[in-house]
Amino acid sequence: MIVGEQKSIEEIVELLGDARKVLVVGCGTCVTVCFAGGEKEVGVLSSALRMKTKLDGHPIEVDEATVQRQCEWEYIDPLAERLGEYDVVLSLACGIGVQAMNERFPQTLTLPGLNTTFLGLPEEQGVWEERCQACGDCLLGVTFGICPIARCSKQLLNGPCGGSQNGVCEINADVPCAWQLIWERAGQMGQVERLLVVQEPKNWSRSRDGGPRKIVREDLRLKEAE
Amino acid sequence: MAGWLDRIGLGGERVRMFNLSSAMAVQFAEAVEAMVEKVRQLGLNPLRQERDAEQEKSNGGRDDRR
């Protein structure tokens, strides 16, 4: 899932600038399950903003809304009629939601309340780790289900490097060596010799390196009425 | 929670958790005393002025408990 975390309240207050009436909009999907921008988080931040700005002498009126998914037009369209009352919108969705709001409602500026960080999973409650880089050319099939693009600091295709020490990455002691994990899993499955196959250089043009990406599914597109 | 109160500027010491069992009546009273004392030190919540002013108007200054 997309994992993000809230910006500091100081940064948010600075972003809001001279705005006097703000709508905080949350999202019910990824940012809810990483406890960054769901309905509860919208409530807490809105209350905190009201109190802090009042104490600081420039009170802001803060209203709240949460939509099911902020990245889809059908879910954000119902907000349209309310937006005229606000100076600015503060979105607690991921960067995609923030942009969707700005694209759909260009007359109202939507600001980001979160830093969208990575694609990952909750390793344990309260701890999220990066697992995917959306490289567009998944090679989990040859690395026994462990991704070296996301989990190897050097994104090696034929690791490990010489810096792998006791199963830990030389760049960051909190990071397990991805290739150690891959080799161990290969061993568990009795297929270590498959790792001897040299992986060709990756086609990075299918990743973000090739420019912003787009997928078109003609089979899913709505046909215009005849 | 204390973190939020600090960031807002009210002060994290305004919220406190107490562990008590059902027999600890004296400790309950002491906990209340401690809390009231702490609040007197920190001062009243600056945000309550508006609400107090409204109450002055509506009930002529009587305590808001009926």
Added chain:
Amino acid sequence: MSEQSLEPRILAFCCRHCAYAAADLAGAMRLRYPTAVRIVEVPCTGRVEVLEMLHAFEHGADGLMVAG
């Protein structure tokens, strides 16, 4: 209207089986404690939400106890 004439308002979330019972016992024992406290019974302190506590301060609470 001086600030000194205003009583502090302390909200106390007390769990039914522990702190609320203790408060009840304090009453039965005729113990004296400040009138500034307003007791709210909850089934368990786990029920108390951060948002509810923030709203209490937004509406003028001076202090908040969570007892259990």
